[in-house]
Amino acid sequence: MRKSGGGRMWSLRFGRSIRGSPSGGASHWGGLSPGSRFTQAAAGGSDGRQEAAGDPRRRGRVYQNPTWQHVEQRPLPEKKVTVEVLDHLERLALVDFRNWEGVQRLEKAIQFADQLHAVNTEGVEPMDSVLEDRCLYLREDNITEGNCTEELLRNARETVEEYFIAPPGNIPLPKLEERDTFLQVSE
């Protein structure tokens, strides 16, 4: 757990990912009962617990005082985003960084996301989605949809005899040397 103040990062007191809704009402995620985690954790005891935890009237309610703490924001490692990576991104996502300001915005975004590294996730399984604990619903093998050709084709600007029209195959972006982009200048 980090105890340093300052910076723009707030980290969780307990160093764990919070699950379940602190407000009342039945939780539909994995069958957690309302507030139980909080009360258990609070009763477990460690430094600086909030009074609300033990109080039955206040159980499950929003805390009066913040439980977050400031964390020093780690600066980005020396290596900046390379030209190869930028070219790859332009090719993949078909974005155009246009000028250095665009690249800097990208670097700032990466810096912002890197703050996540401040969280101690040792021993915690990565979560793919909040649906992890749910049952995957299995549908019966019946035909229930389809036959809406006209409706679907209305979405397309050009159609031919009930087919959608698309350009002929993928036209890949020209290579870096052949493209007219500011990235070339940097080399």
Added chain:
Amino acid sequence: MAASILRRSLLIPRCRAGDVAALHSGPSRRRAQAPEPIASGRRAGNCPAGERGVAPWVAVVGLEIHAQISSNSKLFSGSQVQFAAPPNSLVSFFDASLPGTLPALNRRCVEAAVMTGLALNCSINKKSLFDRKHYFYADLPAGYQITQQRLPVAVNGSLSYSLCVGGKKNQMVTRTVRIKQIQLEQDSGKSLHDDIRSQTLIDLNRAGVGLMEVVMEPDMSSGEEAAAAVRELQLILQTLGSSQAIMAEGQLRVDANVSVHHPGEAYGVRTEVKNINSARFLARAIDYEIQRQIKELENGGTVMNETRAFDYKLGCTIPMRDKEGKQDYRFMPEPNLPPLILYDTKSLPANTNHQQVVNIDWIRERLPDLPSVRRVKLVEQYGILPEHSFTLLNEDGLMEFFENVVRQTQMNPKKVIGWILNDMLGYLKQYNLKVKESPVSSLFLADLLNLLERGTISSSAANQVLEELWKGEGKTPLQIVKEKKLGLIQDQQELEQICQAVMEGHQEEVMEIKKGNQKVLNKLIGLVQRTTRGRADPVLVKQILEKRLSQ
């Protein structure tokens, strides 16, 4: 099988002459030489060292097979699965990836994948995850395909197949290829390229249909082995019913990864061969690609890691225009689908809704007999050779036909199998019909074989009757025998008259036999048979002739 097809194939020499020569010269030249000491199907892959003064090459072939699941509706939506339908008529809002739509997994597809996994000796993952595989193409409206990359449904299996090796192709060996994984994934739509107007027409009827991708380890080394493995997988899928696996309708698609290297050295660069539409072309495409890579490397060039399409008209592989450079698929977990949990009888929680649960043990109990088991049963039950059981199962419906005939005839199954595999199959190929389209029913054939067994007709007469039956005029064998008077003449007097006539007409031969040259007797018997148009009972004829000649 593949090598003989290569020999008979007519490769239109619009391919560069060198390629065609390479394709022909390899296998046919080897056939002229002594059979190779390595008794494996490595004909196309191996060049013995002495031939060109170069170290031998070994080919490595790995397959990725996509089998369309046989179900009523698609994998994640409720639209119908059907081969030929008006364009874009079997498309739901989810298949067209309109915003706000979500996937709902089809239970039948999960069961099909589990069945296939169990049949291929895989271990089934009780928890499997869905991922998104991103790439841009017009027939993939969402921009990603939902697949299972991290944790597929089934892993680590094996598939056993047999092929004929040896100089005369009469030795059957069994090989095994390891299955890396089986996963569920979505199919993409179909794109029709209109080069004249420079556009592509997109039909999304196929988009979203459930596929089982079977990934095999690169344990094979020639097109022949690959074709045999794919054929065996096709039979297994058809027996299970999880897929109809008809390559012509695109229900079974095979992509081959081919590379060559010298034994003992590191693996070479591999190329992917796509667009293979039938099992025949699979062997040809892989063999062509192996030869192409060997030639390229022997000429000092290098093999590029690229995707090539097989052009069946030209018989060669050409680089694909669209697949340039290495693709970055940016795999990410599918956020709309929780993990797929499968149960067995031990882990099944109480009070569960049966419709929401897939029980692996329940499916395992209900697995039908796999082709390998059926072959063993055929051999045990009827005493036929293993090679025969292969041919019986290979042809759709032939096994049932054979069993029906055996049931209705007194002839020994070992003799019946000859009639089925040689004559019936020959006619089927000649008239290009499937077993169920045959004009000769199992009842007719059984009647015919009974007539033969009882001695009412000779075997050459039986052949004639079969030929008549195949004209499909609906007459029974007995009717044909009566009409064409093919019944064996067993009337002693009639035979004696004919024999007398023949002997009088061939006095020289009679002299020869009386001198002691017995072989000429056969000629006389032959003449008698010709006069009676094959209707004389050969045993009686021989007796009569011998009796008369000794007088």
